[in-house]
Amino acid sequence: MGEPQIPPPMWAVASGNAVVYQAGRDINLGAPAYRLERPRSGPSPISFEDARRRPGRLLAARQRVVGFRGRAAELGTLTRWRDTSGRAAVRLVNGTGGQGKTRLAERFAEVSADAGWTVLVARQGHTVPRAASAEVDSDRLLILVDYAERWILDDLLQMTHELAGPDRGRVRFLLTARPVGMWWYGLAHRLENDLDLSTEAMSLPVLAASRGRRRAEFVHARDCFAAAMGVPDAEAISPPAALADDAYSVALTIHMAALAAVDAHLHAETAPEDPGQLSEYLLGREYDHWRELHARPGDLPAVDPVTLGRTVFAASLTGPHDHAQGTALLQRAGLATDRAAAQPILDRHAQCYPPQDPATVLEPLTPDRLAEDFLALRLPGLRSGQAADPWAATALRDLLEQPPARTRQALTMLIETAARWRHVGRDHLYQLLTEHPRLALAAGGAALVTLAETPHLDPAVLEAINPLLPDHHLDLDIGAAACVERLTAERLATTTDPAEQSRLHYTAGVRQGIAGLVGQAAPRLQRAVDDLARLPDERLPEVRNQLAAALFNLGIAFLHQGRYQAAADRLQRAAAIYALHDAVDQLAMCADMLQAAMAHLGDQRQALVLATQAEQVLRKNCSALPESQAVFGRAVLNLGNRLASYERNTEALEKSTEAVGIFRRLVEDDRDAYAPDLARALVNHAQDLADAGRTEQAVEASAEAVRLHQAMCHLNPVGYHTDLFKSLVNHCAQLARLGRHAEMADLAAEALRMTREPPAGAVPLPTSLNAAGHAKVATWLLTVDEAKASEIARKALELTGTVEPTDSSEHRRTLARSLMPMGLELGRFGRRSEAIPALEAAAALYRRLGPVHPEGQSVFQITGYLKSLTPERFAEHMSKLGSQVQQRMLTDRPPAPPSRRPVERVQPKRTSRRKRRKGGS
Numbered sequence: 001m002g003e004p005q006i007p008p009p010m011w012a013v014a015s016g017n018a019v020v021y022q023a024g025r026d027i028n029l030g031a032p033a034y035r036l037e038r039p040r041s042g043p044s045p046i047s048f049e050d051a052r053r054r055p056g057r058l059l060a061a062r063q064r065v066v067g068f069r070g071r072a073a074e075l076g077t078l079t080r081w082r083d084t085s086g087r088a089a090v091r092l093v094n095g096t097g098g099q100g101k102t103r104l105a106e107r108f109a110e111v112s113a114d115a116g117w118t119v120l121v122a123r124q125g126h127t128v129p130r131a132a133s134a135e136v137d138s139d140r141l142l143i144l145v146d147y148a149e150r151w152i153l154d155d156l157l158q159m160t161h162e163l164a165g166p167d168r169g170r171v172r173f174l175l176t177a178r179p180v181g182m183w184w185y186g187l188a189h190r191l192e193n194d195l196d197l198s199t200e201a202m203s204l205p206v207l208a209a210s211r212g213r214r215r216a217e218f219v220h221a222r223d224c225f226a227a228a229m230g231v232p233d234a235e236a237i238s239p240p241a242a243l244a245d246d247a248y249s250v251a252l253t254i255h256m257a258a259l260a261a262v263d264a265h266l267h268a269e270t271a272p273e274d275p276g277q278l279s280e281y282l283l284g285r286e287y288d289h290w291r292e293l294h295a296r297p298g299d300l301p302a303v304d305p306v307t308l309g310r311t312v313f314a315a316s317l318t319g320p321h322d323h324a325q326g327t328a329l330l331q332r333a334g335l336a337t338d339r340a341a342a343q344p345i346l347d348r349h350a351q352c353y354p355p356q357d358p359a360t361v362l363e364p365l366t367p368d369r370l371a372e373d374f375l376a377l378r379l380p381g382l383r384s385g386q387a388a389d390p391w392a393a394t395a396l397r398d399l400l401e402q403p404p405a406r407t408r409q410a411l412t413m414l415i416e417t418a419a420r421w422r423h424v425g426r427d428h429l430y431q432l433l434t435e436h437p438r439l440a441l442a443a444g445g446a447a448l449v450t451l452a453e454t455p456h457l458d459p460a461v462l463e464a465i466n467p468l469l470p471d472h473h474l475d476l477d478i479g480a481a482a483c484v485e486r487l488t489a490e491r492l493a494t495t496t497d498p499a500e501q502s503r504l505h506y507t508a509g510v511r512q513g514i515a516g517l518v519g520q521a522a523p524r525l526q527r528a529v530d531d532l533a534r535l536p537d538e539r540l541p542e543v544r545n546q547l548a549a550a551l552f553n554l555g556i557a558f559l560h561q562g563r564y565q566a567a568a569d570r571l572q573r574a575a576a577i578y579a580l581h582d583a584v585d586q587l588a589m590c591a592d593m594l595q596a597a598m599a600h601l602g603d604q605r606q607a608l609v610l611a612t613q614a615e616q617v618l619r620k621n622c623s624a625l626p627e628s629q630a631v632f633g634r635a636v637l638n639l640g641n642r643l644a645s646y647e648r649n650t651e652a653l654e655k656s657t658e659a660v661g662i663f664r665r666l667v668e669d670d671r672d673a674y675a676p677d678l679a680r681a682l683v684n685h686a687q688d689l690a691d692a693g694r695t696e697q698a699v700e701a702s703a704e705a706v707r708l709h710q711a712m713c714h715l716n717p718v719g720y721h722t723d724l725f726k727s728l729v730n731h732c733a734q735l736a737r738l739g740r741h742a743e744m745a746d747l748a749a750e751a752l753r754m755t756r757e758p759p760a761g762a763v764p765l766p767t768s769l770n771a772a773g774h775a776k777v778a779t780w781l782l783t784v785d786e787a788k789a790s791e792i793a794r795k796a797l798e799l800t801g802t803v804e805p806t807d808s809s810e811h812r813r814t815l816a817r818s819l820m821p822m823g824l825e826l827g828r829f830g831r832r833s834e835a836i837p838a839l840e841a842a843a844a845l846y847r848r849l850g851p852v853h854p855e856g857q858s859v860f861q862i863t864g865y866l867k868s869l870t871p872e873r874f875a876e877h878m879s880k881l882g883s884q885v886q887q888r889m890l891t892d893r894p895p896a897p898p899s900r901r902p903v904e905r906v907q908p909k910r911t912s913r914r915k916r917r918k919g920g921s
Helices: 049-052 057-058 072-082 101-114 155-163 180-193 211-227 251-266 275-296 304-320 322-330 338-354 368-378 390-399 404-420 422-435 438-443 443-453 459-468 474-492 499-515 519-535 537-560 562-580 583-600 604-621 625-645 649-669 671-691 695-715 716-737 739-754 767-781 786-800 809-828 833-850 856-865 871-891
Strands: 034-037 088-096 118-125 141-147 168-179 198-203
Touching: 034 155, 049 057, 049 211, 049 275, 057 211, 057 251, 057 275, 072 088, 072 101, 072 198, 072 604, 072 739, 088 101, 088 180, 101 118, 101 141, 101 168, 141 155, 141 338, 155 168, 155 180, 180 198, 180 695, 211 251, 251 275, 251 443, 275 304, 275 338, 275 368, 275 833, 304 338, 304 368, 304 390, 304 404, 322 338, 322 390, 368 422, 368 443, 390 422, 390 671, 404 422, 404 438, 404 443, 422 459, 438 443, 438 459, 443 459, 443 474, 459 474, 459 856, 474 499, 474 671, 474 695, 474 716, 499 519, 499 537, 519 537, 519 716, 537 562, 537 583, 562 583, 583 604, 583 625, 583 809, 604 625, 625 649, 625 671, 649 671, 671 716, 695 716, 716 739, 716 767, 739 767, 767 809, 786 809, 786 833, 809 833
Parallel strands: 088 168, 088 198, 118 141, 141 168
Antiparallel strands: 034 118
């Protein structure tokens, strides 16, 4: 069984890019919302002269100057996905800017075309007649969709609906995007439920993690750029000495360094070593080009360098527009008086920066880092101020008068820029956010974290933002925690009152807990409790509720950390205070968390009693308010978990079905608030469906849970890393049931990778659960890749040897029940030397768990019997056990009361700005 989670961060509307799911919504089949094109036959030719004038053009992915290298594993995963037997499927490749998503997609398109697939590129746009679209009369069709997060949801749905119809052959849609957040979950949910398409997501790792790989990639890029610019003796250009800097792990940084080095060699100059100075060097060539164009305008009307530079500023801040929007933007920014005056500016800008989509204008300066540094250099405030333009300072407000999605893009860029360029914040951004703090929420959680962590941030900005932070919002939770943490440090320095200090620590701890930052939340909440203990006795009655709330949330934090006895102690103390005040709902919520602690401590009977009592009270007192519904839904789910541990499968399925229904209704109204609850309910529900023999439905539920957890983990990897791991393992089990071994193998590899590469600050996965995950994957993989399975099995046994006796009894029981099938399955494959240690390890775990239930007794008997067999008889016996072993592994249900699965959730007890609601915390 997995640990309970600190109360839910969830879905809402802060982002203009957010997608709100509406069940059963019809797909618009009216005017064409997209067009299809054949992939470009090759990059646009750039002469040596043009490349030398504007070397930055060579960085564009579409120019393919640097030959594609590496990514064999990713290409293999995409190829297996493409060649599955399903009729239609959608796959997302996501990653940060500069990782090489577009290049990977283009390379995959090339190898797919060589394999006989018809490849088309989809572009959004209502203005292009359908006749302009490429024909799609192919029985094997691959559709590429770059920057998928910029599409309107219904446009993507319309395209997939039309191209994946039942009268077509196999169709694959490959999407690329930076985020994999809730816009992807909303799209994936609609694709699966409305269009019956399978969906998957894949994050792209960094290209060059080691210094040696970085040097090799630099040399490769250097030679490619030298060839494109007609620069001889490239081998004389040495890699920068600063390759150890992690900035060089990203492909783009390596390419920028190589390009600057080649250009500097051409002009007998010195290229910058610092990766932070590469942009400034390359921007100098842009300025030179603008001046040259003005001196020799050619066929187009002349546009002075100042106007062109301002146009580049506007385009880089706000992104591409359609023609009408671009014209209006230039007028709003004071760059053109009317449409006629705007046209020559748009034409000249397009000559310098050709749009990727021909239907748009004002293509931004690329790559993004080059654009951010350009913005910083144009905004006044630097001491040198050589490239500054006072117009840029006044134009910021005008340029931010955009739809929400463009406001988010512009603010995110400004915040990222201010983090590296102090004057951008000090002289421009901070005043803007203090006067208009809602703009900060529009920027999203990741941008808020960057803002809060900026060393020179004016505290007045956070004071203005703080009252507007929502209680729960998946996109904003991690940013809200960062903002409150920074504010807490500022405010603690101004007070000596223990009660006020406790309140500040409590507020910060709850914010951190909601964001999944348990390692930070627990010390904060402990400080909140300790500060109240310093008060004189006469003040204790006034802070009693504050103490109960701090103890309650501290107990939840300890549950997360695996400190189960400490959690039980704090929860019991909180319950005692609530009992004195007859706070029935709060007392029930304490019981709902306490049952999780008791289960981990081995008292299954008491856990079931507490879960039953909590559910009954909260059912009786539940109101129609969302918070009350959510608290009740979590209690229902937790009771189902306890019932399942006693093999009361029918009742458990009823509870998980009810809980999923509750959270689906809540998610329809407030995705950012309740989708994590839905994800965890789906994990339990999938297992209950599998236990009932409803395997297809179990796979659907577990797949939806994985999609949700992937989206959540992308936005908040620290908070949802463990949840995603458990969700992936659960989904692998359901896929193995159906014999979908190829899919299972890819997902299993992803799950195990997560155990090796946890995000910084995440609570470590308990060793016993890590070992259990390896054991399960090894068992499933034996029929697919015996050598790989054997390697993973050895790792499972290695991890088992490091499990502490103090680890949760629930976790150790899960491990024992994972090692036994692994040992038996290894034996069935004749791997006696690996099977016996696995069975012995399982037997030892069961022995340490105390009274042996029937499954544990069978392990002792089987292990002793198998050790006595000759190798020949061993193989014969294991062959007979094979089908029983596999079925037992997939059933994953013990015959006695041990519990399993994640989801022990409860709403945090916190002080809210809103009126306290019946049934809430």
